[in-house]
Amino acid sequence: xxxxxxxxxxxxxxxxxxxxxxxxxxxxxxxxxxxxxxxxxxxxxxxxxxxxxxxxxxxxxxxxxxxxxxxxxxxxxxxxxxxxxxxxxxxxxxxxxxxxxxxxxxxxxxxxxxxxxxxxxxxxxxxxxxxxxxxxxxxxxxxxxxx
Amino acid sequence: xxxxxxxxxxxxxxxxxxxxxxxxxxxxxxxxxxxxxxxxxxxxxxxxxxxxxxxxxxxxxxxxxxxxxxxxxxxxxxxxxxxxxxxxxxxxxxxxxxxxxxxxxxxxxxxxxxxxxxxxxxxxxxxxxxxxxxxxxxxxxxxxxxxxxxxxxxxxxxxxxxxxxxxxxxxxxxxxxxxxxxxxxxxxxxxxxxxxxxxxxxxxxxxxxxxxxxxxxxxxxxxxxxxxxxxxxxxxxxxxxxxxxxxxxxxxxxxxxxxxxxxxxxxxxxxxxxxxxxxxxxxxxxxxxxxxxxxxxxxxxxxxxx
Numbered sequence: 001x002x003x004x005x006x007x008x009x010x011x012x013x014x015x016x017x018x019x020x021x022x023x024x025x026x027x028x029x030x031x032x033x034x035x036x037x038x039x040x041x042x043x044x045x046x047x048x049x050x051x052x053x054x055x056x057x058x059x060x061x062x063x064x065x066x067x068x069x070x071x072x073x074x075x076x077x078x079x080x081x082x083x084x085x086x087x088x089x090x091x092x093x094x095x096x097x098x099x100x101x102x103x104x105x106x107x108x109x110x111x112x113x114x115x116x117x118x119x120x121x122x123x124x125x126x127x128x129x130x131x132x133x134x135x136x137x138x139x140x141x142x143x144x145x146x147x
Numbered sequence: 148x149x150x151x152x153x154x155x156x157x158x159x160x161x162x163x164x165x166x167x168x169x170x171x172x173x174x175x176x177x178x179x180x181x182x183x184x185x186x187x188x189x190x191x192x193x194x195x196x197x198x199x200x201x202x203x204x205x206x207x208x209x210x211x212x213x214x215x216x217x218x219x220x221x222x223x224x225x226x227x228x229x230x231x232x233x234x235x236x237x238x239x240x241x242x243x244x245x246x247x248x249x250x251x252x253x254x255x256x257x258x259x260x261x262x263x264x265x266x267x268x269x270x271x272x273x274x275x276x277x278x279x280x281x282x283x284x285x286x287x288x289x290x291x292x293x294x295x296x297x298x299x300x301x302x303x304x305x306x307x308x309x310x311x312x313x314x315x316x317x318x319x320x321x322x323x324x325x326x327x328x329x330x331x332x333x334x335x336x337x338x339x340x341x342x343x344x345x346x347x348x349x350x351x352x353x354x355x356x357x358x359x360x361x362x363x364x365x366x367x368x369x370x371x372x373x374x375x376x377x378x379x380x381x382x383x384x385x386x387x388x389x390x391x392x393x394x395x396x397x398x399x400x401x402x403x404x405x406x407x408x409x410x411x412x413x414x415x416x417x418x419x420x421x422x423x424x425x426x427x428x429x430x431x432x433x434x435x436x437x438x439x440x441x442x443x444x445x446x447x448x449x450x451x452x453x
Contacts, residue, residue: 051231095230096221098267102233 006143013139017132024127028120030078033063034087035113042106045099052095067091083116161278162189164248170222173200176213192276196220217272224271227252240265249279249343279343285311286318288443289400289430293323298330298374301398301425303417303448305405306432311441312402313378315432317341319400320376324351333366335359335377363388367395374398386416393425407431408446421448 040059044050050058056068067074072091075084090109097105162181166174173194180202181187191203200213227244228235235244244252256271289302304312320341323332333352336342337359352370354362359377363385366372380386380403389399405411411429412421420426431444 045233049234049236051229051234053229053231095228096225096232098239098269099233099236100267 002147005146009139009142009146010136013135014132017128017135020131020135021128024120024124027079028117028124030063031083031113031117031120033061035110035117037061037064038090038106038109038113041094042103042110045102045106049099086112159188159278161248161250165192165246165250165276165278168226168246170219170226172219173213173215173223176200176211177202180211190278190280193273194220194223194275195273196271220271220274223274224254227274227276236267239268242268243338245339246276249340250276251279251338251340251343252276279317279340280314281345282311282314282318284318285315285441286320286322288441289315289319290322292428292430292445296427298323299398300427301393302400303380303411303420303426303429304400304402304432305408305411305429306402307406308404310432310434312432313340315441316376316378316400316402317343317345320351321345323374323376331371331373333370333372333375335362335366335375337362338378341376341378360384360388363392363399367392367397372397374400376400378402379404380416380420383416386420389420390423390425399425401426405431408444424448 037059041055044055044058056064063078067078072088075087075091078084079087086109090105093105094102162177166177169177169192173192177189177192181189187202187204189202189204191201193201193203193208194215195201196215196217196219198215200211200215202209202211224244225232227246232239238245239254242253242255244254246252253275254268254271255273256268258265259267259269289304292302293300304315306312320332320334323330329350331352333354334341335354335357337354337357339355342353352366352372354366357365359380360382363375363377366375375392375397377385377389377399378401380389380401389401393399403411403414403417405414405417408429408431411417411431421429426448429446429448431446433442433444434440435442
């Protein structure tokens with residue numbers, strides 16, 4: 001029983017680190033999706049002055065649709081608190097400025113998103129290593145205690 | 148038995164539409180006002196920041212109790228633009244927003260200028276929402292004059308702002324476009340207000356949102372019109388385009404701002420048109436306060452040389 005328990009704990013720890021990795025990668029993917037969408041907004045405003053409702057209806061992305069349907073109140077589900085606040089500010093003020101202001105805001109948001117994505121991507125391997133080590137080490141400690 | 152009247156049914160479609168585009172605070176107030184005074188016909192809704200809302204009805208200004216803040220102006224402008232102020236960038240630069248359904252909102256604030264050109268307007272301070280209205284038979288006087296001249300004459304309509312030049316032009320276009328023997332008619336509607344509220348199925352060359360001068364030149368060169376209808380000649384370029392067009396044998400109906408014939412003659416951009424006998428007639432339009440009937444002053448320009 002002891003050994004079976006130990007194996008289960010070890011598996012749980014490995015699974016935890018595995019899911020953590022997926023979650024972090026999803027976060028980066030979501031940020032990239034948002035970045036692509038803001039780029040789309042920038043082009044549409046710059047060349048076509050497309051109204052806001054059309055921007056959202058023309059863009060086919062599950063994440064953007066989900067965010068739009070909840071009026072961007074669920075940003076913290078997909079992003080960390082700081083990024084969610086930053087994106088919330090962008091989307092809540094979208095459409096309130098003239099063309100040049102909107103394009104400037106798009107450029108600023110894109111630059112900031114690129115910064116965040118690069119930071120996350122650089123940190124990700126180390127973060128995964130730490131979490132994996134901690135999870136296995138923690139699991140090993142629990143196994144030792146059980147044994 | 149007490150009969151309840153559903154006033155909302157009496158509201159015209161323009162009011163219904165604009166109320167759906169206004170912040171709830173303002174639309175609720177106007178709704179209540181219309182319930183209280185169902186006979187009221189709103190021509191304009193004037194909003195000034197840090198002041199009370201004014202409603203204009205048949206030339207009477209009603210000062211309401213609703214106080215408008217800067218935030219209300221900001222919210223209203225955003226809603227009128229369907230949350231996309233940038234998409235109305237071109238018209239905002241020219242001082243108005245096309246709200247849709249033929250409704251136009253004049254807007255003013257602080258202009259940003261680069262090399263002498265207005266590049267944008269920020270800090271909106273007041274909004275004037277104008278309802279398009281149809282006054283049936285308003286164009287009959289000018290139409291009859293046209294008929295007498297076998298549809299071959301050019302006419303300049305003048306009046307101070309807000310008297311009804313565009314309303315008359317709208318009815319005139321309606322009559323001219325529904326003739327049994329149709330004439331080739333080009334309508335230059337640069338602010339999309341001449342045809343607002345009209346349902347015209349007749350053949351009509353419509354130049355929407357074009358700069359007036361360019362549209363007149365384009366129409367003359369490409370659409371071979373017999374008659375061009377154009378609202379508000381204000382610049383020298385537009386006057387030159389009108390002159391060129393008439394020299395090509397096209398008749399013109401145009402409007403301009405002036406309160407009297409003498410004032411019209413004093414207008415720098417109109418004077419060359421009068422001197423070159425571009426127009427056969429100049430018709431002054433006036434209306435008494437509260438009245439719905441127009442008064443016309445006919446000036447024949449064929450013999451006139453200033």
